[in-house]
Amino acid sequence: MIDAKAIRVIVFNCYLLYGRGVLVIKNIIENVAVELLRQAVTKLPPDVKEALQRAHREEESEVGKTQLEAILNNVELAEKTSTPMCQDTGVIIFYVKAGAQAKDLDKIKEAIINATRRATKEVPLRPNSVGIFTRKNTGDNTGRYIPYINWDVISGDTIELTAFPKGGGSENICQLGMIRPGDGLNGLKKFVVDTMLKAGGKACPPNILGVGVGGGADIAMKIAKAALLRPINQPNPDPKVAKLEKELYEALNMTGIGPMGLGGKFTVLGVNVDYANRHPASYPVAVAGQCWAARRASARIHLDGTVEYLTHKVR
Amino acid sequence: MAVYKLKTPISEEDVRKLKVNDVIYITGTMVTARDSAHKRALEFFKEEKPLPIDLQGLAVFHCGPIVRKEDEKWTVIAAGPTTSTRMDIFEDEFIKAFKVRVVIGKGGMGKRTTEGMKKYGAVYGAFTGGAAVLAAKAIKNVEGVEWFDLGMPEALWILDVEEFGPLIVAIDTHGNNLFENVQKEVEGNKQKIYERLGV
Numbered sequence: 001m002i003d004a005k006a007i008r009v010i011v012f013n014c015y016l017l018y019g020r021g022v023l024v025i026k027n028i029i030e031n032v033a034v035e036l037l038r039q040a041v042t043k044l045p046p047d048v049k050e051a052l053q054r055a056h057r058e059e060e061s062e063v064g065k066t067q068l069e070a071i072l073n074n075v076e077l078a079e080k081t082s083t084p085m086c087q088d089t090g091v092i093i094f095y096v097k098a099g100a101q102a103k104d105l106d107k108i109k110e111a112i113i114n115a116t117r118r119a120t121k122e123v124p125l126r127p128n129s130v131g132i133f134t135r136k137n138t139g140d141n142t143g144r145y146i147p148y149i150n151w152d153v154i155s156g157d158t159i160e161l162t163a164f165p166k167g168g169g170s171e172n173i174c175q176l177g178m179i180r181p182g183d184g185l186n187g188l189k190k191f192v193v194d195t196m197l198k199a200g201g202k203a204c205p206p207n208i209l210g211v212g213v214g215g216g217a218d219i220a221m222k223i224a225k226a227a228l229l230r231p232i233n234q235p236n237p238d239p240k241v242a243k244l245e246k247e248l249y250e251a252l253n254m255t256g257i258g259p260m261g262l263g264g265k266f267t268v269l270g271v272n273v274d275y276a277n278r279h280p281a282s283y284p285v286a287v288a289g290q291c292w293a294a295r296r297a298s299a300r301i302h303l304d305g306t307v308e309y310l311t312h313k314v315r
Numbered sequence: 316m317a318v319y320k321l322k323t324p325i326s327e328e329d330v331r332k333l334k335v336n337d338v339i340y341i342t343g344t345m346v347t348a349r350d351s352a353h354k355r356a357l358e359f360f361k362e363e364k365p366l367p368i369d370l371q372g373l374a375v376f377h378c379g380p381i382v383r384k385e386d387e388k389w390t391v392i393a394a395g396p397t398t399s400t401r402m403d404i405f406e407d408e409f410i411k412a413f414k415v416r417v418v419i420g421k422g423g424m425g426k427r428t429t430e431g432m433k434k435y436g437a438v439y440g441a442f443t444g445g446a447a448v449l450a451a452k453a454i455k456n457v458e459g460v461e462w463f464d465l466g467m468p469e470a471l472w473i474l475d476v477e478e479f480g481p482l483i484v485a486i487d488t489h490g491n492n493l494f495e496n497v498q499k500e501v502e503g504n505k506q507k508i509y510e511r512l513g514v
Binding site for chain 1 (some may be wrong): 316336338341380381392393394395398419422434441443444445446447448451452481483485486493494496497498500503504505507509510511512513
């Protein structure tokens with residue numbers, strides 16, 4: 001049975017969608033994008049926070065433990081005061097899964113740019129967009145190609161947004177290696193370990209590493225970065241890849257680099273691997289570094305305007 | 316790993332008691348200084364011009380804070396440490412000239428600074444990278460700002476702090492450098508890891 005109230009709601013939604021639909025969905029996308037940036041920089045996703053808590057419990061180095069404790073205190077304070085957990089709020093990156101039947105797909109880019117400007121003032125975010133030739137900071141986190149949007153078209157009528165503000169310190173340890181196909185998996189393992197050894201404490205460990213293999217140079221790095229979106233308590237569904245992730249995780253935590261490079265057991269919180277098929281002659285391996293402030297937040301917007309937040313609980 | 320709570324001005328004798336791996340908390344006056352401020356301070360010293368603030372016994376913080384001005388009053392919003400190695404080319408001279416006793420930053424410093432700290436009596440305190448909210452919470456008041464012409468991140472921010480820390484003593488006055496020790500250990504572990512992975 002449908003009561004009068006339900007009918008009113010349906011009629012109102014029809015009005016929103018087909019009456020002034022274009023404007024409304026666009027506004028929802030913009031508001032959701034601002035909220036996702038706020039969630040991402042002020043609150044860690046539960047899997048990262050749990051991994052930090054576990055590292056704090058299990059860290060054997062006293063100095064390492066002090067760093068994990070300081071990180072956890074800082075995370076709590078940031079959450080409580082709704083303040084960015086780190087002064088570097090990163091370069092703004094979004095991942096969009098656009099449903100082919102969704103409305104306003106051509107307005108998403110504009111909505112995300114507006115949202116980035118608004119979030120810079122409202123959250124606030126540190127302005128981190130500098131012109132290559134002008135050396136000028138635009139002051140609002142926008143500029144050529146920035147915020148950067150990774151697009152994916154999916155079936156259905158929903159729009160899924162992920163905000164991924166990426167810090168500079170961890171970006172600077174990213175590496176791409178075109179290793180010899182003959183060295184194969186062993187070459188990959190050595191490359192990942194060497195990348196971490198070279199990074200030492202520079203990327204604010206404990207780090208999360210995204211590893212992308214195959215495809216081509218750009219594809220490997222794209223896959224490596226996207227792998228950082230997967231919660232670290234979810235191993236790759238392919239058991240062979242999951243085994244490699246575990247093996248790398250254990251190896252990297254034998255380096256002794258430890259929290260903040262001050263020594264200890266926890267150099268990484270997780271290693272996420274993904275792969276593409278490769279050309280017979282090439283074997284690209286990309287490592288994308290992430291700091292302890294592993295910020296990401298996602299939401300799904302439905303055609304009727306309802307919003308599901310996927311990574312964070314909404315107050 | 317002993318824990319010390321230090322109040323500024325800190326004496327040379329007090330910092331000479333500290334050892335690598337100790338934890339310190341600082342109460343009193345801390346001054347931020349990055350590359351440009353170090354450079355200008357040393358130029359002032361050379362020209363025998365006095366600095367806007369006497370740094371003897373104070374802590375210097377490698378930090379470019381985010382500071383907001385409301386009703387003529389400055390408030391620190393975020394104040395995480397910056398990478399200290401950039402100041403390696405100035406720090407030994409800086410300690411010698413101004414007698415600062417604690418240098419705070421992230422990532423550690425090199426041989427030249429380690430030698431300077433041994434000779435002139437200062438320690439390096441590592442503050443957790445990115446922990447900007449924790450740092451801002453310990454800053455009770457902005458006492459003043461000097462050399463603002465250098466820009467907000469590079470200016471000398473004079474901060475009144477309460478139990479600022481935890482700071483890990485990573486370089487002491489005995490020539491020990493924790494980051495170098497960890498580096499050596501990591502080098503030593505490399506072969507073991509390769510063997511385990513079969514590479």
